[in-house]
Amino acid sequence: MTSEQKDQPTRREVLTGLAAASVSTALPAVLRAEPASAPSLCFIPAVEMAALIRAKKLSAREALAEHLKQIERVNPQVNAIVTLIAEQATAAAARADEMQARGEKLGPLHGLPVAHKDLIDTAGVRTTYGSPLFKDHVPTKDALLVARMREAGAIFLGKTNTPEFGAGSQTFNRVFGATHNPYDLTKTCGGSSGGAAVALACGMVPVASGSDQGGSLRNPAGWCNVVGFRPSFGRVPNPASNNGWFTLSTDGCLGRSAADLALSLSTIAGPDISTPLSIDEPGSVFARPLERSFKGVRVAWFKDLNGIPIDPRVRTAVDAQRKTFESLGCIVEQAEPDFAPAEIAFRILRSWGDAARFATLFHQHPDGFKDTLTGEIERGLALSASDIARAQVAHTELWRSFQTFMTEYEYFILPTTQLPPFDVNTPWPTEINGVHLANYIDWMKSCWYISTTGNPAASVPAGFTPEGLPVGLQIVGRNRQDFSVLQMSHAFEQATGFGKRHPKIAL
Helix, strand or coil: CCCHHHHHCCHHHHHHHHHHHHHHHHHCCHHHHCCCCCCCCCCCCCCHHHHHHCCCCCHHHHHHHHHHHHHHHHHHHHCEEECCHHHHHHHHHHHHHHHHHHHCCCCCCCCCCEEEEEEEEEEEECCCCCCCCCCCCCCCCCCCCHHHHHHCCCEEEEEEEHHHCCCCCCEEEECCEEEEEEEEEEEEEECCCCCHHHHCCCCCCEEEEECCCCCCCCHHHHCCCCCCCCCCCCCCCCCCCCCCCCCEEEEEEEEECHHHHHHHHHHHCCCCCCCCCCCCCCHHHHHHCCCCCCCEEEEEECCHHCCCCHHHHHHHHCCCCHHHHHCCCCEEECCCCCCCCHHHHHHHHHHHHHHHHHHHHHHHHHCCCHHHHHHHHHHCCCCCCHHHHHHHHHHHHHHHHHHHCCCCCCCEEEEEEEEEECEECCCCCCCCCCCCCCCCHHHHHHHHHHHHHCCCEEEEEEEECCCCCCCEEEECCCCCHHHHHHHHHHHHHHHHHHCCCCCCHHH
């Protein structure tokens, strides 16, 4: 054995020491929440875990076993993973180790446990969409995202909770109940990728898939202190959509860091001939190093987002991070475009999209949907051609004005959510700062304004309220400059370290 080999960690050392060793000693004591007894492996970054497996310092079976232990210990408290396929995952992990032993080519996610949102089809595994109408539904085919992750070597272990058909940013449904925020079990985790965000925050998986229309990859990330990324439309194709030209919704992923997100995106991004507007770039564009200089980069800091109410605890936490961007060398100026056209475009197109998606099923089961989704479908069915034309004109107006705005700035910064996590038993908040909210999506404007632009956006951990609840900050990039957003997200998280503060129930 060479001296270099002697210096390499053994498998036992990996299993017993890395989780504790990964805690940043450079952070202030208040943020160093993880004791040395933190569950082994479960909070190691996905990129590091993949490297350990590839180097044969850790087996796929060992990685899976540790995560299954964490699920058994923590999931009953939060209800994040609603369908667990431990036996199938164990068999898949064994095959992955055998494949590696034979010297076969390994994918980027080889041996990494992954959970998929319960809106995303998984062949042979129950997929309910959070609806009683599909409580026993088992798809026969994987969604493209799932198939690509399997091909990349990921070990699929289960499904994560979501609101009914993903409607609303509060994860509860009549099939599985509510998912709880791991930082305060009395609060919501957001949604609709709420189960995914909680599973990541609690160390149940290193990689999780999701989707986003009005903020579903970003809202729960902000409230669970992880990273959520809404890619440009067409970056992660979805050939299963019945409305391929509908640009408000996109599949994507969440992670505990920008680097982990880049790893996932390197496998799920890439063109697809069946998807209109699919971006003709391979996923490998995300496999590059994230480090870059931001000296002299112009950044726009939000003002009041057309006067929408923002809880002062959120505004205080986000505004405190302006100095972080300045410390990176950025030129930060307070500026924002006019988001008024989004109020027209998003509301009408969302209802139109729901009507297109659910009309047949709604006529068959008029009492089978929750009230807020029923309202969306009915509004969509009542739309006239002139209503839809007005929305498309407003959508075009917003897109053009935002792209013009972004020629002056490389990034636009704003809060992920307008308020901290609210009570888990509250379907949706009806007021912020005394301002009445009439619709169940009115409190989500800081996210769906950005959805309507179509630009890539990440939610990154940006601090905590005085009560200890996570706050997220959105980094929005230029049109189709997804990798640039991940670069800034990476720099921000390296400068702040907020993502190192894990929920106590998971430790």
